[in-house]
Amino acid sequence: xxxxxxxxVEVKDLKEHFxxxxxxxEKTMLKAVDGVSFQIKPGETLGLVGESGCGKTTVGRTLLHxxxxxxxxxLFEGEEVTENNINEYRKRMQMVFQDxxxxxxxxxxxxxIIGEPLDVHKMYSSKAERRDKILGLMETVGLNAxxxxxxxxxxxxxxxxxxxxxxALAVRPKFIVCDEPVSALDVSIQAxxxxxxxxxxxxxxMAYLFIAHDLLIVKHISDRIAVMYLGRIVEIGDxxxxxxxxxxxxxxxxxxxxxxxxxxTAKERQRIILTGDVPSPMNLPSGCAFRTRCPYATDKCAAExxxxxxxxxxxMVACWNK
Amino acid sequence: MSEENKxxxxxxFSAQIxxxxxxxxxxxxxxxxxxxxxxxxxxKDGMRRLKKNPLAMGSIVILVLILLxxxxxxxxxxxxxxxxITVDGVRDKSAKNLAPFTYSKLEQEYxxxxxxxxxxxxxxxxxxxxxxxxxxxGTRVSLFVGLFASVLVLIIGVFYGSISGYAGGRVDMIMxxxxxxxxxxxxxxxxxLLSVVLSQVITFQPGSLMAKLGSNMISLFIVxxxxxxxxxxxxxxxxxxxxxxxxxxxxxxSIGAKSGRIIKRHILPNCISVIIISTALQIPSAIFxxxxxxxxxxxxxxxxxxxxxxxxxxxxxxxxxxxxxxxPAVMICLIVLAFNLLGDGLRDAFDPKLKD
Numbered sequence: 167x168x169x170x171x172x173x174x175v176e177v178k179d180l181k182e183h184f185x186x187x188x189x190x191x192e193k194t195m196l197k198a199v200d201g202v203s204f205q206i207k208p209g210e211t212l213g214l215v216g217e218s219g220c221g222k223t224t225v226g227r228t229l230l231h232x233x234x235x236x237x238x239x240x241l242f243e244g245e246e247v248t249e250n251n252i253n254e255y256r257k258r259m260q261m262v263f264q265d266x267x268x269x270x271x272x273x274x275x276x277x278x279i280i281g282e283p284l285d286v287h288k289m290y291s292s293k294a295e296r297r298d299k300i301l302g303l304m305e306t307v308g309l310n311a312x313x314x315x316x317x318x319x320x321x322x323x324x325x326x327x328x329x330x331x332x333x334a335l336a337v338r339p340k341f342i343v344c345d346e347p348v349s350a351l352d353v354s355i356q357a358x359x360x361x362x363x364x365x366x367x368x369x370x371x372m373a374y375l376f377i378a379h380d381l382l383i384v385k386h387i388s389d390r391i392a393v394m395y396l397g398r399i400v401e402i403g404d405x406x407x408x409x410x411x412x413x414x415x416x417x418x419x420x421x422x423x424x425x426x427x428x429x430x431t432a433k434e435r436q437r438i439i440l441t442g443d444v445p446s447p448m449n450l451p452s453g454c455a456f457r458t459r460c461p462y463a464t465d466k467c468a469a470e471x472x473x474x475x476x477x478x479x480x481x482m483v484a485c486w487n488k
Numbered sequence: 489m490s491e492e493n494k495x496x497x498x499x500x501f502s503a504q505i506x507x508x509x510x511x512x513x514x515x516x517x518x519x520x521x522x523x524x525x526x527x528x529x530x531x532k533d534g535m536r537r538l539k540k541n542p543l544a545m546g547s548i549v550i551l552v553l554i555l556l557x558x559x560x561x562x563x564x565x566x567x568x569x570x571x572x573i574t575v576d577g578v579r580d581k582s583a584k585n586l587a588p589f590t591y592s593k594l595e596q597e598y599x600x601x602x603x604x605x606x607x608x609x610x611x612x613x614x615x616x617x618x619x620x621x622x623x624x625x626g627t628r629v630s631l632f633v634g635l636f637a638s639v640l641v642l643i644i645g646v647f648y649g650s651i652s653g654y655a656g657g658r659v660d661m662i663m664x665x666x667x668x669x670x671x672x673x674x675x676x677x678x679x680x681l682l683s684v685v686l687s688q689v690i691t692f693q694p695g696s697l698m699a700k701l702g703s704n705m706i707s708l709f710i711v712x713x714x715x716x717x718x719x720x721x722x723x724x725x726x727x728x729x730x731x732x733x734x735x736x737x738x739x740x741x742s743i744g745a746k747s748g749r750i751i752k753r754h755i756l757p758n759c760i761s762v763i764i765i766s767t768a769l770q771i772p773s774a775i776f777x778x779x780x781x782x783x784x785x786x787x788x789x790x791x792x793x794x795x796x797x798x799x800x801x802x803x804x805x806x807x808x809x810x811x812x813x814x815x816p817a818v819m820i821c822l823i824v825l826a827f828n829l830l831g832d833g834l835r836d837a838f839d840p841k842l843k844d
Contacts, residue, residue, distance in 0.1 A: 256744030
């Protein structure tokens, strides 16, 4: 098929189940990710949103084989990424982590942290070349050369996240998983880091999988948005399309919770408050996982799980009723 | 307040700032903002704290003095630990049980004739040997045993513990059950049994260091190597279990670093403080064990002295020559106390969280 190489990353029916000990001999499977499929084109940003515990981070980590996938396929440039050949892809897929405080080794200097990917993949022929590359990367993310010999604990959260980004960029990847890279930073720094992500994309043409729970940020940076609920994607489509005309009842309620920085508009807006709690991922309801909280739920929702269907222009929704 | 500012009233939640109340920062104030604290490494920071601890620094001074003493003394003092004192080439049988800084009849005659005799700083023992040299060599043996046994424990314990902790799951469970089994073996019984067996089995090249130390010491090392590492292994495993949850380990995996590199570069450096501290505290306990075994007669082979065996032989003449017990006992106390205080100081310096 010609579409094979159209996508940089293609995920087909990805599953990640964790065994959880519930009794002395019993084990229940926690279905953190249960059949997720999406595609990312070169240079594109896919935003992945959802509430805490819905499996966003697990998708990102399983994508890089940091967790062994329970099922499904991950294709990179049309080739399947497996346990055995993952090391070849470590150079092309990288990750930026959520917590800038725990994602940098406190016993290493900035130079060594950024240089580690270069060391692992032996991407330099001399010490001088290594140093040049590291200084170049530091300049790219807006750090001074004099910071190179310092330790991570001497930096602020925003600077630490820049170090983390420089580390991910060191191998010149084509695809970066950004796992809530700004949620641990304060708002003014968030803006700086987000803008840097955009600038880097323009310069280097990478694709991002941008995981976040802040819808405004995701809408700002993403070309397309995928909404997750309890391990499944319930809606995926063009960023503006999903943001302005959401179809799935979960997306609608999620968007109605986005804070608007204007009290007047916020007052007029109708807030949809969902009833009930999120079901436990160890004991999912039958059929559609959202039906226990959905105002439109019918018998069909309990019987069968809806799959993503196209509602025009690649806007896919997994719902029987909407 | 708003009247004072002469500003129109606004919503109470708006961040209204009166610029007139601010003033420009001076150049000096700006510079103060620029200065970052001087870059310190983990080691430098720990050493700085260690230097402030008088007990730990005192221990280091004492240990260094002892070390210098046992290195320099044998080069200066013309006696050996095993040889009978000779005067002008003649064995001096009268130099038995001399008090400190006294001379035997033969030596006195020799001095009167104009010869020079090095003084017996701690006197002599009942076999006409210089007691100072015996204490010095005893200290050498005890320190050597303590350091060697601790290094043995360190290597095996860290290696085993880091594999167990990093692998986790079933591997960890099996490895830790083995540790539990070893933990339940009685160590002194093992030393005694092993030394009985080894003295039958092993023959040494005469004159080698091991032959001088004797089979009892070999069994002591073997028992240390076999049994005493479990504490270290448990400690390291526990540390690694908590450290490997950090995101920087995951980051190293995503970079493509191999497990060996992750353990070496990321995990062990972060639990090095605990390892250093417990090694420093392991040394005195090894010295103690060696002294105890020598005291009950399972230690080094005669004539090689150790602090424990010196104390044991001093027991016989305790009423006539009490100072013979005092010297080795004080030496053991000094070494053990110094290492313990140093270990405590290291813990306070490198792991401030563990304090109280």
